Amino acid sequence: xxxxxxxxxxxxxYFTIYRKDIRFGLxxxxxxxxxxxxSFGYGLGTMVGNLKFDGVSLSYRQFIxxxxxxxTILFQGFFEAAYGGFVRMYYQRIYQxxxxxxxxxxxxxxxxxxxxxxxxTIAAAAVFLIGSVTGDFHPLGAFAAxxxxxxxxxxxxxxxxxxxxxxASIDEISYPQFLFxxxxxxxxxxxFPIEQLPGWMETTVWILPLTSLVxxxxxxxxxxxxxxxxxxxxxxxxxxxxxxxxRRMLQRLIK
Numbered sequence: 541x542x543x544x545x546x547x548x549x550x551x552x553x554y555f556t557i558y559r560k561d562i563r564f565g566l567x568x569x570x571x572x573x574x575x576x577x578x579s580f581g582y583g584l585g586t587m588v589g590n591l592k593f594d595g596v597s598l599s600y601r602q603f604i605x606x607x608x609x610x611x612t613i614l615f616q617g618f619f620e621a622a623y624g625g626f627v628r629m630y631y632q633r634i635y636q637x638x639x640x641x642x643x644x645x646x647x648x649x650x651x652x653x654x655x656x657x658x659x660x661t662i663a664a665a666a667v668f669l670i671g672s673v674t675g676d677f678h679p680l681g682a683f684a685a686x687x688x689x690x691x692x693x694x695x696x697x698x699x700x701x702x703x704x705x706x707x708a709s710i711d712e713i714s715y716p717q718f719l720f721x722x723x724x725x726x727x728x729x730x731x732f733p734i735e736q737l738p739g740w741m742e743t744t745v746w747i748l749p750l751t752s753l754v755x756x757x758x759x760x761x762x763x764x765x766x767x768x769x770x771x772x773x774x775x776x777x778x779x780x781x782x783x784x785x786x787r788r789m790l791q792r793l794i795k
Contacts, residue, residue: 546643550651573667607730609667610754617660617693621700660693681761692753698785705788724750749777
């Protein structure tokens with residue numbers, strides 16, 4: 541039986557380490573979306589101007605900023621779990637050390653996933669805050685989007701942990717990074733409406749989880765029409781990926 545207090549202890553361990561170097565963490569969290577905002581929002585945005593997206597008139601800066609929020613969740617969740625998880629499992633052997641206490645490996649992995657989701661949500665909150673200050677997001681919409689951000693960060697954290705579970709070496713994490721994560725970043729609607737893609741390709745990218753996350757965040761923060769398929773698609777990816785990641789890591793750790 542999984543104990544909540546044990547998961548909380550694992551999560552708090554990660555939070556304590558993060559808090560010790562919080563200035564570095566917050567600086568890197570804010571700098572990346574600001575760079576994207578100025579390079580694409582103000583740079584490319586002045587060339588593109590306004591656009592019609594799902595019948596709603598948006599500035600390109602608004603359009604890209606919602607995409608940047610989703611991309612931030614993707615990168616923060618995946619890389620924290622994939623590379624951080626591999627280091628903690630293989631080099632530092634932290635999972636095994638904690639499991640020598642009354643806390644089980646299953647609880648350790650839940651704590652890991654929830655921390656990965658928390659860190660991704662913190663990064664998303666930074667983007668939503670900047671977007672609210674610049675007037676691109678409605679503050680209430682930005683706050684509501686945090687709940688979707690947490691679900692997305694948990695999904696991509698699980699994807700990263702699954703990658704760590706399959707990788708024989710840390711270099712092998714590059715395979716899902718370049719063959720799955722980066723294609724999602726480029727084609728799932730972060731930088732342009734996926735309706736611009738050929739029909740077969742649009743259908744394909746809708747299957748990928750980042751497309752649903754981008755769509756839901758734009759609906760909540762910018763008021764674009766809701767694509768109903770985004771909810772079951774994202775929920776299915778979340779449930780399956782979390783289950784499979786935990787299963788694979790337990791197989792890897794219990795020999």
